[in-house]
Amino acid sequence: MTKSKSYLAISLVLILIAGLLSGCFGGNSAAGTDEESGGNSDAVQLKFTYWGGPLEKDSIEALLKAFNDSHPNIQVKGQQVQGSYIEKMTTMASSKTLPDIGYFPEGSLPPWLESGAIKDLKPLFDSGEIGNKLKYSIFQYEENGPIAGSSVANEVTNIYYNKDLFDEAGVEYPPTKAEEAWTWDEFVEVAKKLTVDRNGKHPDEDGFDSKNIKTYGVNNFTYHYETILFSNDGGVVSEDGKDIILDEPETIEALQKMQDLMYVHxxxxxxxxxxxxxxxxxxxxxxxxxxxxxxxxxxxELGKAKKEKNLKLGIGVLPKMKKAVTTSYGTPIVVFNNDNTKENWDETKEFLKFIMNPKNSLPLINGGLWMPNEESWYTDPDLIKEWTDTEIHPKEFKEAVIDWAMTNVRQNPNYYWGDRSEASQIISPGLDQIWTNKKSAEEVVNDVIMPKLKQKFGDKYQ
Amino acid sequence: MNIENIPLGNNRTRGTVKVKGINNIRRKEIFWGYFFTLPAILGLLIWTIGPMIASLYFSFTDYKVVGDFQWIGFQNYTEIFKNDLNFKKSLIVTFYFAIGSTIFTLAAALFVAILMNISVKGQSLFRTMFYLPVIVPAVASNILWLWLFNPDFGLLNSILDFVNLPKLMWIYDESTVIPSLILLSMWSCGGTALIFLAGLQDVPKQLLEAVEIDGGNWWHKFRFVTVPSISPVIFFNLIMGLIGSFQAFTQAYVMTEGGPNNSTLFYVFLIYREAFQKNNMGYASALSWILFLVILIFTLFIFKSSKSWVHYGGGK
Known part of the structure; x- marks a missing residue:
């Protein structure tokens, strides 16, 4: 080996070693203490993490810019995390590089709130400082317990449909008023009229080919099954979070009716x-x-299709079993309990209030992705106009969505039931057996799910 | 694990007689030897041994990533064996998949290797074709197979339909999901096949000829010459295949999310869920050490058994 070659080999080895070791000591760069945001170097630096599609990213970045411009003493830097968000948070927590404030997947909130990694925002809600948020959108797992936050956006469940198909089948559109909601049987009848196989036959006709269906009357109930349980006075857990009511006859009946949608009707x-x-x-x-x-x-997405591809979009309220009811979803924005947010609590609070104010997230609301999280936006005609006077919000939106969201929401257990994710890991695989028609709803609930819940939680629930 | 039982034939350096002059050179050699292997050694220490020790420690704590943690002794382990609702099921599906996938992938790989060993026109083209699936990243190939497995318009069901066989639900049914995933791993057996191919080319020609002269057919050649000659390669592939399939994760993560009804809740996927989704890092560490022991026992068992069926050239 010539001398120059051996130097090359040695330096390569050294570079490899340096590369290996740098991984161990380079921890700070992940913390994202901001170097480039420019402007005031005395400004308080905050880091904000979120997820979402391109529209959400643009809107969030615009919101951050508006905030930074109007608050020269605070600089917030956004970081979009795409996919595996909670895994990323867990990893950041283990290296103590968590952001200061950010979206947080609601299912994982309870242990983080309990351990104090997420700050209790109860004082802000008690004092009304954060604004009059919708009651059902606040994450609180015990009576008078700590509050992790409230949904940055409200989302309620509805029927979204293509009017053309109703016109073709000569069926009336889904009702838009809660008090006129279809009964379950009426709904099934309509769904049958809309379902067509490849030969143009409907489910009740002779020779209907259930293996080759061209148009399905309805889709996606299994994802929103809980609203239907509510509608039959059932559910997974009682409204106070103290009883599991999955094995009540009302719940089982509703689950069975959803299985029937697929395998009977x-x-x-x-x-x-x-x-x-x-x-x-x-x-x-x-x-x-x-x-x-x-x-x-x-x-x-549907609004876009309405605008660009001429989709005849309509929105209706859900069918009812015993009562017309929907539920809501919505990601909270939480504050992480780290040194930075403790030291700069006023600035952190300022930003939290800003981002939680629907006025500042109007692009996302006008775009159809979000609904406002404050009551006044559902009652004040001027504010309603401000968020729904767009090309994509259909005429019936006020009745079918806004009024529906004000008066017919049963709070989603996501917001108050701390054992939600643990229980879901038992319940979801069990429900799979209903949705795949392996067993009846009653068998699954009584023979599969309930014994396991009992084993998991003991006598905690009746 | 030392798989290098195959004599390399050249052990001269190790047996060097201690002569003063050579000793210096030897010492230098040792220094540079270690120096040049340092990146690999450091990598192993920092990224494998270190985390392993840490996880062993964490497995005796209630480490939840956020907040403090305490030493809780064997509590995680007793919890796993006594109260974990998914542990048993997960272990069963992992065994089912690992054993099934190892056996079928080995068989497929050996078959493909024998095909690749036949000298035909375009031999290298065929070899490339069989190896190609290995180059495709796991996630991409999983997504590809998601389409093939599609019950309504997937290719596999179209074929079944074409030959008038009933359609299958593939990964959407509890009973067919593991066989479907085994099929997927058979598809990417090219890497294993390549190692077999190398082994096949070392099968002594004179022995094959001897069988022919004695009137043996292809089966005799295969059973009594080929298989014994490549038994070290089978041994190697068996161990690597088993370890790899015990650690199956991507299929569950990308294709099935552990479902339907937990029937693909692979053990590593369970660990991942506990550690990164539920924050039970201590508990997940305990789970991983159990898997480590399971794999260790299996590997040792195969090593023990290998004495009776693995033949090394020159020995015995």
Missing amino acids: HVMPTPANLSTIPNVDTALLTKRVAMNIDGHWALQ
């Missing part, structure tokens, strides 16, 4: 068929599905 895709159903906008446009049960967030 053939008006909804089975989980296996589901892979052949495109995204909701395409599904409605291509008439693969007539009615889609979905959260309000769907309006972003």
